[in-house]
Amino acid sequence: MEMTGQKELIAALQLQIDEAILPLVPRFEQLILLDFPNHANVGDSAIYAGELEFFSKRFQARPSIISDATNIPWGRIENSNAADPIFLHGGGNFGDLWPQHQVLREEILKRFPGRLVIQLPQSIHYGDEGKIDQTAKTIREHGNFVLLVRDEASFEIAKSNFQCEVRRSPDMAFHLGALKPPRRPVHELLLLLRNDREKRAEESTGGPDLPPGTLVTDWLEDKKSMKAGAKAMTAIKALLKGEAGEMAVRRNYFELLAMNRLRRGVDLLSSGNFIITDRLHVHILSILLDINHVVLDNSYGKVSRFINLWTSGFAKMTQADSLSRALELYKPVAVQ
Secondary structure, three states, X not given: OOOEOHHHHHHHHHHHHHHHHHHHOOOOOOEEEEOOOOOOOHHHHHHHHHHHHXXXXXXXXXXXXXXXXXXXXXXXXXXXXXXOOEEEOOEEEEEOOOHHHHHHHHHHHHHOOOOOEEEEEEEEEOOOOHHHXXXXXXXXXXXXXXXXXXXXXHHHHHHHHOOOEEEEOOOXXXXXXXXXXXXXXXXXXXXXXXXXXXXXXXXXXXXXXXXXXXXEEOOOOOOOOHHHHHHHHHHHHHHHHOOOOHHHHHHHHHHHHHHHHHHHHHHHHHOEOOEEEOOHHHHHHHHHHOOOEEEOOOOOOHHHHHXXXXXXXXOOEEEOOOHHHHHHHOOOOOOO
């Protein structure tokens, strides 16, 4: 495949996102965006920040009705304009691997039959294929669901099982655009590898010999004071701007959490001259930061599926089928 530079690739993927979503929604009164990722994983915050950027640029809109997977403002949604679509946050939780989000998704479809619900780009995975039938029934009975998917395998699962419109779309994080590294690299090699239920079943990071100066880490922990600081800043902003309504305060708090987590991840990635990872959003943010990296797959193929459809031509990325092979592909770069 012809190699692609950073700016060309980002522009092409932003266009693909726009072409998938904009024809669905010419306008709306209120932006309803549900299932905020209220956890420390940087990747989901990168998606959320990209969603905010997309809605700001394309619709000049900020969320009016918002929630995470709990504390759903059902009454506000019921009282909103029925012509306004309900958007669901994108990511990799469509299926049974992260059930809390699937439960919320299906509850929304059950509560609002016939109302346009747009699932922003997701990867689909079911460990128990029998649970696909439950999702299919919920989608069929709802009758007005649009499902955006990030890879071809997810597209085939959806088209084969669900009676709804299915569209391919890149990940929303690409609407962040090119990012400037906030620091000089201090590690010759950064291994950012999953330490959760999508972790690969292979040799541990202690198996292969790691080059001197290697940092091995993941990005699943917030700084202890982060949430308290975000709450304090949100309260100050509410006083200064007169945004005292519950939804406005919640929106500003969620936005601050997401941006703090995104900054943490960007700072971490910028600390490495070269990155090896099995996380999709380390790959995506490495493109946005224009960093050389090698990509492994996650436990069920989500990462390679995405790359195969959208980003395989990125000139500063290679793929590997094992950590040992990834280390062979590592090209040392002198720390600046």
